[in-house]
Amino acid sequence: MNAHPPPTASRRRFFALATGTCAALMTQCSRQHGLHRVSRSAKALGTTVTMTALHADESKAATALDAAFAELEHIESVMSIYRPESQLSRLNREGVLGSPDPLLVEVLRYSNEMSKRSDGAFDITVQPLWRLKGARPDTATMSLVDWSKVKVDAQSIQLAPGMAITLNGIAQGFAADVSMRVMHAHGVEHALIDAGEFSARGMNAEKAPWRIGIQHPREPDAYAALTQLENRCLATSGDYETSFSADFSRHHILDPRTGQSPGELASVSVLASTAMAADALSTALFVLGSQRGMELLQNYPGTDALLILKDGRHLATPGFPFAA
Structure with missing residues (x-):
């Protein structure tokens, strides 16, 4: 499970190809195939979030992005571990949170379900x-790691004494999902969101599927x-973004059951219907690891994965869509 790196560290690196995304805090517009492409970037959840919308009406694309980034700001105010006033930070300080935001309840309930299905391999209490x-x-430290001790309902969230949680392994994906839903509600049928995880809808400006390059774990x-x-x-x-050893044997991804970094894989890429999943x-x-991980994946129809082992070998599900 991912413990939370400092805000200057990016947990994942990708190359977005033919997306029209931009790195500056500004809007860029172009028109191709009758559609305006509008991109905007901002800092959120410890990373740079870039959203690209394609629409025949430039103003509608811009309005959709305004709404999506407003919702992203709301998510950060709830789930950011970097903001001391966020609901997550308050929960970690005080051990209890009354009247939690429904979005936080949704993420924690999904986290608990993933922990149960993965036999504790996914655990937000590794902080x-x-x-x-x-x-x-x-x-003593290991006794604080136990997802089953996170009590969640619509009225309150409670942690056992001394526990703290991180949403670094799920919040960015959830933010991408919610942002995409907001843009779709504003009439955007073609969009790409990079929130550390990617969410894609429709086609890119060339009327082709969005293509993404997956970071090589050993070649920056x-x-x-x-x-x-x-x-x-x-x-x-991946094991490469926040590593504590030159050989990548110790890094920010931790096995909640041992407290140590898993030793087999260098990176795992998953394609699913939602970015949170x-x-x-x-x-x-x-x-x-590769064997038990692939077994877990069988419980999620429509999901594919590419696993890169530390020795350089690649393992992929039969349906993983490699692009030329």
């Missing part, structure tokens, strides 16, 4: 392990594979 920077945890300026997103979402968990599954598969 205390992050302070150890990859060192072996003691018994290269990608390991190209894939295309046809109304699906992509998330990758892809986000959580990429972490769960990384922790479980």
Whole structure:
């Protein structure tokens, strides 16, 4: 499971291909095939979020982006671990949160379900392990890691004493899903969202499926594979972004059951119908390893994965859409 890196660290790196996205905090517009392409970027949830919308009416595309970024700001005010006033930060400080935002309840309930299905490989209570920077945890610290002790209902959320949670393995995906829903509600049928995880809808400006390059885990300026997103979402968990050892044996992805970094895989990329599912599954598969991870994936129809082992070998599901 991913403990939370400092806000200057990006957990995942991708190359967006033929997307029209921009890196500046500004809007860029172009018109191709009768559609305006409007892109906008901003900092949120410890990363740079870029949203691209295509629409025949430029003003409607811009309005949709305004609404999506407003919702993103709301999500950050609830789930950011970097904002001391967020609901998540208050919960971690006080151990209890009354009248939680419904979005936080939704994410925590999904997290608990993923923890149950993965036999604890996915666990949002690993945050205390992050302070150890990859060192072996003691018994007292490990006692604070237990997803089943997170009590969630519409009225309140409660943690056991001393526990703290991180949503780094799921919040970015959830933010991409919600932002895409907002843009669709504003009439946008073709869009790409990069919130650390990718959510795609419709086609790109060339009337082709959105194509994404997946970061190579050992070559910073290269990608390991190209894939295309046809109304699906992509998330990758890798050992390379926040590593505590030169050989990548100790890093920010932690097995909640041992407190140590899993040793088999270098990266896991998952394609799923929602970015939240892809986000959580990429972490769960990384922790479980190739054999048990692929077994878990069988419970999620319409989901594919690309696993890169530390020795360089690639494993992929039969339906993984490699692009030329």
